[in-house]
Amino acid sequence: MNNKILEFSSISKKVFMALAGLFLIVFLLVHLTINLFLLLGDGGKLFTASAHFMSTNPVIKIFEVFLFGGFILHIIIGILLTLKNWASRPVGYNQSNKSKTAFFSKYMIWTGLIVFTFLAIHMMNFYFVKLGLVQPPDGVGKHEFYQMTILLFSNKVYSSIYIVLLIILGFHLNHAFKAAFQTLGLNHNKYNCTIGFLGTAYSIIVAGGFIIIPIYFMFFF
């Protein structure tokens, strides 16, 4: 393999993966905050204003490049690491492992791939519409995100799938948050408990926060 990236050591790859992951973790919080504006009942004014700001502000534009880079890096390294991991035990055990482990850590590639599928659908529904690559729904302008959101969430099937996928994202984040600190070498008796608590709280708040929105539109709108 001549590719330098593939020659990176296991720890270097993991460090890049963790850094990209932490960046995505921060991004999700920003995204959630804007989405929660949908619940204000102001006819989507603040939501639309924020969406407009996010898609036009030049500083945000620069961040957008990093964001895509972060996603791509996180996904590619994740796949590379997993392929190596699978190759490291060509013959498996007859008895499934009963060691006490961090449960979700074993399924990160699967929760990750499911989240990725969701991300692709999500991009089709919003981001590519904004870019003009995908037609918006009938009667909705390509920048009318509020209308698009209401249309999508009033569809019960879409909303239910959305909720399930966000629960899976929550599981992914729950392990990811704590693991990123360990990978970066930040493990200390003084703050391990805090990191653990923050990781759990973060994953519940993010998954829960996003889930409230379709529930609101399905039942209370």
Added chain:
Amino acid sequence: MNLTLKIWRQPSVDKKGKFETYQINDISADCSFLEMLDQLNEKLINDSNGPVDFTKCPVSFDHDCREGICGMCGLYINGRPHGPDSGITTCQLHMRKFKDGDTIVVEPWRSKAFPIIRDLVVDRGALDKIIQAGGYVSVNTGGIPDANSIPISKRNSDLAMDAASCIGCGACVASCANASAMLFVSAKVSQLALLPQGKIEAKERVQSMVKEMDSLGFGNCSNTYGCEAECPKEISKSNIARLNREFIGAKVCYENEVTRAAGGA
């Protein structure tokens, strides 16, 4: 007690293996797991007359000290390295941990880096190769320094001793979902990095040991922590974080080759 044993039998590294079932009776709850296997082997020897199929030959398994200090005796028993107890090696496992009528499945460590030599015996030479890549302090000849001339804090000496209790049994690799050797490497890096004598070569050591680990076919750590749960010496995963710190520090701040620009001659 009477037990059913399902044991992995494989004549050699390049031959196919399979599980073979054996019945063994009247096992005392006080005997150790390896003693139980000794009794099985004795039975197999006594029962055989003339040349037999390899599944009727005694079962090969590794062992040496039989008191938990050499790290030879790794067996994957009922889905757990070193069996259904914590903080012990297979030789320290007692049959009282099982019940009469139990079926016990015994497998060798499974990892690309640990080829099976025969039955339950694997070649853990890969761990030695990692040590050879840097898990030592280069000692030059000279007089013996005074014992108290190098101050070492109690904290560091305790942490280094804990890391040094690793016996290289390979249970961390065996239990890891990714067959990663990170707990082993982290213990071997930590025991030296924590002490002044080891600090001198720490930056080069961590890089070359990790490089060797990667090249031998071990997987990547995904922070699953099965290693810590099964380590007979209860080595902490905080050593893995230390290894990561040491490695990141070495990669970011250390110049492996001293160039003119770095101030070298």
